[in-house]
Amino acid sequence: MVTKKAEASDPPKSSSRAIWKGAISFGLVHVPVSLHSATDEQEVDFDWLDKRTMDPVGYKRINKRTGKEIDKDHIVKGVKLEGDTYVVLSDDEIKAAYPKRTQTIAIETFVKATDVSFVYTERPYYLAPEGKADRVYALLREALTEGGVIGIARFVLHNKEHLAALIPAGPALMLGTLRWANEIRSPDALNLPKEGVTANSLKPAELKMALQLIAEMTSAWKPAQFKDDFTSAIRALIQKKAKAGKTATVEPFEEALDLSGSNVIDLSELLRQSLGTKSKRKGGVAEAPAKKATTKKPTPKKAEPAKKIASSANRENRENRAKRAA
CATH class of the missing domain: 2.40.290.10 (Ku70; Chain: A; Domain 2)
Known part of the structure; x- marks a missing residue:
């Protein structure tokens, strides 16, 4: 459901x-x-x-x-020592x-x-x-x-x-x-750029435009204006597949990023193009691009019960919580 x-x-x-x-x-x-x-x-x-x-x-x-299922009441918490020795704590x-x-x-x-x-x-x-x-x-x-x-x-x-x-x-x-x-890992193993403006050969004009862009996009924190669009899109896809059958044409909700280009980026030009776009945003959050129209229709197939297609999120987290509660 x-x-x-x-x-x-x-x-x-x-x-x-x-x-x-x-x-x-x-x-x-x-x-x-x-x-x-x-x-x-x-x-x-x-x-x-x-x-x-x-x-x-x-x-x-x-x-x-044994490979057999056991009841929750028969499970205890044990800390493993050397070999197969455990210390059991209630x-x-x-x-x-x-x-x-x-x-x-x-x-x-x-x-x-x-x-x-x-x-x-x-x-x-x-x-x-x-x-x-x-x-x-x-x-x-x-x-x-x-x-x-x-x-x-x-x-x-x-x-x-x-x-x-x-x-x-x-x-x-x-x-x-x-x-x-001690639970936060050190970033030392990552290949990160050095701190500082001069260490990265950043131009004063680039820094100025970056600060200007940040100022344009800065607004009061209003958590209610941010919604989980990804989950909404997945739910819409579930409803569409439930109605159309097992297969359906999937229309993207947004354009995919092209990550195949050169690593050489004209940073100044990107910043210049980004400035002055606040009118296209709502509260500092960019609107999703409009969906492209498509004439391709899904091939009708025998509809499968919605309960077998749509279900309930993050099973792994739920199971981990169940283990902790046990």
């Missing part, structure tokens, strides 16, 4: 189901809170199918030695090792939001006050807003410790998980 994607002007509501419950701690102050998902995946979810029979290919928990043992850490979002410092590079950001969550914590929740939120800072904290979720940023966002406090510094 193909579900209609929510419009940007009508965002999905946050989940009322709490993922985690505990407290924010800073100094001697504790704010009882619950953690809720702040995102709703909207991309197309492709199911795996056997192309010979169109039968669904499901995800199963298989014992690698959820209760893991929680007992750091009981306080699994119950608190411990703020260790406050920093300016601009000091945290987007490179470290991972996933956002909402925090809601629990019990009678409304007043102290509001106090922390307003203090962060007035101070122009965010809290850097650590907490444990799904038996994994996370670094996180506590951020005021309108009436809500949000917790954005951050990547640890």
Whole structure:
């Protein structure tokens, strides 16, 4: 079944189901809170199918030695040592090792939001006050807003410790998980141009035009004006194929880039042509080229059930989440 994607002007509501419950701690102050998902995946979810029979290919928990499927209740978490030796840890043992850490979002410092590079950001969550914590929740939120800072904290979720940023966002406090510094790979192995204008023989006129083009394309950040056009195009293709049969003529939604040309680029001319095109853009985002007309008609074939053609997005991510939840 193909579900209609929510419009940007009508965002999905946050989940009322709490993922985690505990407290924010800073100094001697504790704010009882619950953690809720702040995102709703909207991309197309492709199911795996056997192309010979169109039968669904499901995800199963298989014992690698016997090849037999096993029940979730029989699965435990083990850390492999040398050879075939494992140390098995239960959820209760893991929680007992750091009981306080699994119950608190411990703020260790406050920093300016601009000091945290987007490179470290991972996933956002909402925090809601629990019990009678409304007043102290509001106090922390307003203090962060007035101070122009965010809290850097650590907490444990799904038996994994996370670094996180506590951020005021309108009436809500949000917790954005951050990547640890040692998880970000160094770019040293990449063949990158050296830093600096002179090191790259950039002409003053080129830099001036680049700055002018950036100024033309700069606007206020309005996230609602950006939509997932790729997913919309895929959904439209699914609907078209469901109506026309297994095969259909695919019309491109945009022109493909020609990457076969020379590597020698007249940078000045490209910048010059780009300037003054703001009127062709909406909010700094270039409009997609109009689709070319075509007279070629799809060859009619026996229609296949839509449920075998269209399905649900990113199966691999869903399976990884299932493994973590197990």
